[in-house]
Amino acid sequence: MSNLLKGVNLYLIGMMGAGKTTVGKILAYHLGYRFLDTDDVITQSTGKSINQIFAEEGEAAFRQLESDVLGQICAYTQLTIATGGGIVLRRENWSYLHHGLVVWLDVPVELLYNRLAEDTTRPLLQDSDPKGKLRSLLEERTPLYSQADLKITVREQETPEEIAHRVIEAIPTVLKIPSYPG
Numbered sequence: 001m002s003n004l005l006k007g008v009n010l011y012l013i014g015m016m017g018a019g020k021t022t023v024g025k026i027l028a029y030h031l032g033y034r035f036l037d038t039d040d041v042i043t044q045s046t047g048k049s050i051n052q053i054f055a056e057e058g059e060a061a062f063r064q065l066e067s068d069v070l071g072q073i074c075a076y077t078q079l080t081i082a083t084g085g086g087i088v089l090r091r092e093n094w095s096y097l098h099h100g101l102v103v104w105l106d107v108p109v110e111l112l113y114n115r116l117a118e119d120t121t122r123p124l125l126q127d128s129d130p131k132g133k134l135r136s137l138l139e140e141r142t143p144l145y146s147q148a149d150l151k152i153t154v155r156e157q158e159t160p161e162e163i164a165h166r167v168i169e170a171i172p173t174v175l176k177i178p179s180y181p182g
């Protein structure tokens, strides 16, 4: 299985709560890849939670950190990377993402909401209408997520293992094998 992607990085994109972190760890295991999460790299390198960064420095500063981290990560190979839900917002991030294979975990708003209802770690959901916020973010970002190489539409009740399995099955249909001159 570790040969499937020939070292090409796999980037998971999608909304908050889509399962990028959860499914990404399973995919990394099956692919024989290392796992990285851009949100975790940011919190570890700054020593601050994402809530804290948003509150103290603002979203724009967080987005800059996110681009910096992505720029560093894409120099490596054999990684499965769970990205932050908003990574798709900056055009420059796509030049990094497209070094690898980009998989969009597309999850209906109802399911996202059920998963995140009790969660206070997503600053953008600290809203009087979190479901409405999820809906408007998804609407705004759908054209961006659609730039992924692969879209996996997640069904209710589908386990992270099942989703990871579907991603692995679909990879050969969209493979990007590095080409070497000569």
Ligand SMILES: Nc1ncnc2c1ncn2[C@@H]1O[C@H](COP(=O)(O)OP(=O)(O)OP(=O)(O)O)[C@@H](O)[C@H]1O
Pocket: 014, 015, 016, 017, 018, 019, 020, 021, 022, 023, 039, 082, 083, 084, 085, 115, 116, 122, 157, 158, 159, 160, 163
């Ligand atoms: N297939 C699934 N079935 C049930 N629960 C799931 C599934 N995938 C993820 N979850 C749960 O949903 C929550 C959000 O998942 P996760 O943190 O992996 O999402 P994420 O896409 O990484 O979100 P973020 O962009 O905010 O980092 C977690 O509590 C996780 O356990």
Ligand SMILES: O=C(O)C1=C[C@@H](O)[C@@H](O)[C@H](O)C1
Pocket: 015, 016, 039, 050, 083, 084, 085, 086, 087, 121, 122, 123, 124
């Ligand atoms: O969807 C988003 O904009 C975000 C998702 C999370 O992964 C974090 O990156 C942060 O909470 C912002």
Ligand SMILES: [Mg+2]
Pocket: 020, 021, 022, 037, 039, 082, 083, 084
């Ligand atoms: Mg995550």
